[in-house]
Amino acid sequence: MGQTARPRVFSGIQPTSGVTLGNYIGAIKNWVDFQGQKDNLFCLVDLHAITIKQDPAELRARTRELMAMLLACGLDPARSIVFLQSHVRAHTEAAWLLNCVTPIGWLQKMTQFKDKSVKQESVLTGLLTYPVLMAADILIYKANEVPVGEDQKQHVELTRNIAERFNGLFGELFVIPEPVIPKLGARIMGLDDPSTKMSKSSAHKPGHAIFLSDSADTILRAFKRAVTDSGGEIRFSDDPLKAGVNNLLTIYATITGKDRVNVEADFIGARGYGDLKLRVAETVIEALRPIRERYEALIKEPANLDANMRRGAEAAAAISEPIVRQMKEMMGLTPAQPSLSV
Ligand code: ATP
Ligand code: LTN
Numbered sequence: 001m002g003q004t005a006r007p008r009v010f011s012g013i014q015p016t017s018g019v020t021l022g023n024y025i026g027a028i029k030n031w032v033d034f035q036g037q038k039d040n041l042f043c044l045v046d047l048h049a050i051t052i053k054q055d056p057a058e059l060r061a062r063t064r065e066l067m068a069m070l071l072a073c074g075l076d077p078a079r080s081i082v083f084l085q086s087h088v089r090a091h092t093e094a095a096w097l098l099n100c101v102t103p104i105g106w107l108q109k110m111t112q113f114k115d116k117s118v119k120q121e122s123v124l125t126g127l128l129t130y131p132v133l134m135a136a137d138i139l140i141y142k143a144n145e146v147p148v149g150e151d152q153k154q155h156v157e158l159t160r161n162i163a164e165r166f167n168g169l170f171g172e173l174f175v176i177p178e179p180v181i182p183k184l185g186a187r188i189m190g191l192d193d194p195s196t197k198m199s200k201s202s203a204h205k206p207g208h209a210i211f212l213s214d215s216a217d218t219i220l221r222a223f224k225r226a227v228t229d230s231g232g233e234i235r236f237s238d239d240p241l242k243a244g245v246n247n248l249l250t251i252y253a254t255i256t257g258k259d260r261v262n263v264e265a266d267f268i269g270a271r272g273y274g275d276l277k278l279r280v281a282e283t284v285i286e287a288l289r290p291i292r293e294r295y296e297a298l299i300k301e302p303a304n305l306d307a308n309m310r311r312g313a314e315a316a317a318a319i320s321e322p323i324v325r326q327m328k329e330m331m332g333l334t335p336a337q338p339s340l341s342v
Pocket of ligand 1: 016020027151185187197
């Protein structure tokens with residue numbers, strides 16, 4: 001019903017801070033790489049961003065910057081619907097409806113809620129119900145695939161449970177989506193501390209994250225200071241003590257598209273970790289250079305970005321609004337009758 005033969009893909013990214021190398025490797029690069037083979041929707045999830053306190057002017061600026069950065073990374077409005085979550089009211093409407101079929105215990109178990117709520121003085125209700133809005137995002141497009149980093153796997157599993165529960169209670173409506181997690185690079189670690197995920201929200205710590213808009217100098221400095229270990233072996237490893245080297249090799253592998261064997265072969269004869277860090281830094285700088293250049297041009301044309309957002313929202317609403325109408329009817333809400341004008 002309404003599904004094309006190609007799998008439908010939906011994913012989202014928050015317009016908070018900038019875009020990190022973790023976001024790029026874990027999610028965006030895969031969105032771009034498979035764009036031609038699928039039916040795609042990519043959403044700037046500004047309503048998710050406000051589950052944590054945001055400065056309104058900053059949020060508005062970050063949102064436009066994110067739109068420019070996604071296009072600079074290669075999302076193509078001719079092949080993907082790229083839009084702002086708050087522009088399509090079906091998302092908030094469906095989230096409320098799904099709140100009313102989701103047991104609160106399911107939400108209290110979410111690890112991201114537990115992690116993020118301990119960092120807040122006052123925990124907002126939206127932070128708890130965040131995954132219900134995410135489920136709404138995915139389900140109202142009947143998406144088959146959700147390409148995300150490792151940290152979002154639990155939320156996609158919850159989405160599946162919510163969809164099954166709705167279908168069980170009211171009848172088959174939703175497609176049960178699959179999380180699509182990359183084999184390599186699903187969890188890029190902080191350069192300053194390879195035991196924690198590279199994250200936008202910890203990005204105020206110097207040397208923690210690389211941002212796609214960083215200058216070559218900043219990138220080089222961050223890699224030079226990357227935490228490794230006291231050994232000297234350059235190989236992939238699950239050993240927590242070698243997490244720093246493993247992270248650098250993972251970044252190199254995903255950016256170059258080489259497999260593990262070829263990556264390790266590239267570093268035979270390297271002069272220690274200093275050499276490794278320099279080569280990974282150079283590889284990242286060269287890969288990000290054209291993205292940064294495109295970004296610099298796109299951000300100077302706000303009217304073009306806004307027009308793209310508007311077109312994206314119209315296309316997204318055309319798909320999701322009829323599905324939300326169907327949800328409401330299935331749940332027993334009375335459809336509004338057209339007015340009888342005489
Ligand atoms: P925060 O850390 O502040 O929660 P975030 O960096 O995770 O933010 P999001 O907008 O929530 O940013 O994530 C966008 C996408 O990037 C998601 O699919 C997420 O799984 C992925 N992602 C985020 N960080 C990483 C990382 N370190 N490695 C791989 N993928 C990541
Ligand atoms: N929760 C996700 C962002 C997000 C998302 C989505 C991802 C919101 N809605 C729908 C995939 C599908 C995050 O924090 N990265």
